[in-house]
Amino acid sequence: MPNALHDMRNLLVTPPEMQAVDKDAAGSGIDSFSLMRSAGMAVSAAALRLFPSAARFVVFCGPGNNGGDGYVAAAALTASGANVALYALGDTGKLKGDAARAHAAYGREAISIELYEPQSQDVIIDALFGAGLARELPDQAQEIVGRVDQAGLPVVAVDLPSGIDGRTGEIRGASFTAVHTVTFMAAKPGHVLMPGRGRCGTLEVFDIGIPARLVAARAGGLGINVPAVWRQCAAGLDPATHKFKRGHLAVFSGGPTSTGAARLSAAAGLRAGAGLVTLASPTEAIPVNAAHLTAVMLKEIGNAADLAEWLKDSRLNAFVLGPGFGIGEKARDFALMLCERALVLDADGLTSFKERRSELFDRIAASGGQVVMTPHEGEFQRLFPEIAADGKLSKIEKAQAAAKLSHAVILSKGPDTVIAAPSGRAVVNVNAPPWLATAGSGDVLAGIIGAHLAQGMPAFEAAAAAAWRHGEAGRRTGRSATAEMLVENIAPLPEESAS
Numbered sequence: 001m002p003n004a005l006h007d008m009r010n011l012l013v014t015p016p017e018m019q020a021v022d023k024d025a026a027g028s029g030i031d032s033f034s035l036m037r038s039a040g041m042a043v044s045a046a047a048l049r050l051f052p053s054a055a056r057f058v059v060f061c062g063p064g065n066n067g068g069d070g071y072v073a074a075a076a077l078t079a080s081g082a083n084v085a086l087y088a089l090g091d092t093g094k095l096k097g098d099a100a101r102a103h104a105a106y107g108r109e110a111i112s113i114e115l116y117e118p119q120s121q122d123v124i125i126d127a128l129f130g131a132g133l134a135r136e137l138p139d140q141a142q143e144i145v146g147r148v149d150q151a152g153l154p155v156v157a158v159d160l161p162s163g164i165d166g167r168t169g170e171i172r173g174a175s176f177t178a179v180h181t182v183t184f185m186a187a188k189p190g191h192v193l194m195p196g197r198g199r200c201g202t203l204e205v206f207d208i209g210i211p212a213r214l215v216a217a218r219a220g221g222l223g224i225n226v227p228a229v230w231r232q233c234a235a236g237l238d239p240a241t242h243k244f245k246r247g248h249l250a251v252f253s254g255g256p257t258s259t260g261a262a263r264l265s266a267a268a269g270l271r272a273g274a275g276l277v278t279l280a281s282p283t284e285a286i287p288v289n290a291a292h293l294t295a296v297m298l299k300e301i302g303n304a305a306d307l308a309e310w311l312k313d314s315r316l317n318a319f320v321l322g323p324g325f326g327i328g329e330k331a332r333d334f335a336l337m338l339c340e341r342a343l344v345l346d347a348d349g350l351t352s353f354k355e356r357r358s359e360l361f362d363r364i365a366a367s368g369g370q371v372v373m374t375p376h377e378g379e380f381q382r383l384f385p386e387i388a389a390d391g392k393l394s395k396i397e398k399a400q401a402a403a404k405l406s407h408a409v410i411l412s413k414g415p416d417t418v419i420a421a422p423s424g425r426a427v428v429n430v431n432a433p434p435w436l437a438t439a440g441s442g443d444v445l446a447g448i449i450g451a452h453l454a455q456g457m458p459a460f461e462a463a464a465a466a467a468w469r470h471g472e473a474g475r476r477t478g479r480s481a482t483a484e485m486l487v488e489n490i491a492p493l494p495e496e497s498a499s
């Protein structure tokens, strides 16, 4: 695992991994109650920072350690002079361990949660359930979520908004929608996967003092897609370079009425840094493509024999196949010929293998090439129906399973794009604005990945860096983004110092 993922800010730790970290911390002699105290104090500080003039802080405490953090926060808020009311879910007499100790230390009355009546100036501290949520949110808690939503009250969540599954980001029955979430040591998948991400508000990762080495030792290779993940593979270009050293990317065009998608990929590939980009076009689409291209070159490739001849040029080192290409045998034949080099298989290129996927997966395994597949949800479902249908798996786990099965790097698109390698390594992209969901946006992404592959980046880093640059391009473009505008706004790769 690269060092980048050892940086706590970039790590994602699943709830079971975090539980193991807790045990290791206790085993190494760290006082678990002092960790809870740090956690609760951090929540109290965040609440006071965000709502310095709140009329009342209402703390909801659950039956486990998340509730324990709530008792500590309530005590700290009270000590700071704030007006605090505390409502408990379940029998406080049944609290155990650190949570029981935090409850005792709070020392004031806990009101039963069903008695909570919203007041218009309330600020909610949600400490019902965190990483330990093991099933649907109890009915009583769901009802409170409804009351808080209806009253439109701001919520500060402890660890996770209660109701969000920390492993998957799914909503277990109902969940609070927080304006701010304070989590501890490292973010969890539920903070970055949808729909959970949309309910966390701003995310604060607070260091409660567990040594980083204990967290890193249990972390399983998941991270957030920050430049540190791939920067070491994107070193600045050699000033003595020439265009062939920056790689030669080829993008395959569809027929005369569906050429735009491939041209978008090609334009994005050039803009993203490939030295040369050639659009490979069937004969009948040559006129329309010729009429639209300038810096991108054009080559007539009608059939597999033409392609075989062209591939004798070993400088052609990366390919994008799929956008607007058409579904069928030609796509399959071409893709199978390209697996040995570096290939982005997208759109129709993926769908063409719906009934014949093992041919593709076997070829990828045998070829040793760098292959990235970029399915959106529908394409993922077509190629990996059994994985897509497994309701127990998170989006990260689905991408990991698909990567393992196909031997390719999988970039599973959406607002929470996941990039996974066959080894299990995976990152979640978090910089994409919603207006990236515009026609042709995926074609632009495929072109950026192609440019990275052409420059010699390994498939995982090429895909992760492309998702990030695509997101940045979206931000630079703004809400009115079209795919053409995204191409214009692809910025240079960040310098060494960016994180």
Ligand SMILES: NC(=O)C1=CN([C@@H]2O[C@H](COP(=O)(O)OP(=O)(O)OC[C@H]3O[C@@H](n4cnc5c(N)ncnc54)[C@H](OP(=O)(O)O)[C@@H]3O)[C@@H](O)[C@H]2O)[C@@H](O)CC1
Pocket (backbone or CB within 6 Å): 018, 019, 022, 035, 036, 039, 062, 063, 064, 065, 066, 067, 068, 069, 128, 129, 130, 131, 132, 133, 134, 135, 136, 137, 138, 158, 159, 160, 184, 185, 208, 210
């Ligand atoms: N990470 C760290 O280093 C630190 C973490 N800390 C904090 O600990 C939190 C994790 O604590 P936790 O493990 O006690 O889990 P938590 O979310 O309180 O819930 C578990 C309880 O709820 C119950 N239960 C579960 N689901 C239920 C349901 N649907 N309906 C009803 N009951 C349900 C479950 O009972 P059971 O499933 O056994 O029946 C159990 O009693 C974490 O989020 C963070 O805030 C800090 O204190 C400092 C250090």
Ligand SMILES: Nc1ncnc2c1ncn2[C@@H]1O[C@H](COP(=O)(O)OP(=O)(O)O)[C@@H](O)[C@H]1O
Pocket (backbone or CB within 6 Å): 376, 413, 414, 415, 416, 417, 432, 433, 434, 435, 436, 437, 438, 439, 440, 441, 442, 443, 444, 445, 470
């Ligand atoms: N809500 C969203 N927020 C951020 N990015 C999104 C959202 N929805 C889609 N995207 C991104 O937009 C792109 C759409 O690609 P794709 O589905 O292939 O569309 P198209 O075929 O029109 O190009 C993907 O990169 C995807 O990750």
Ligand SMILES: [K+]
Pocket (backbone or CB within 6 Å): 066, 126, 127, 128, 129, 130, 157, 158, 159, 160, 161, 162
């Ligand atoms: K919570």
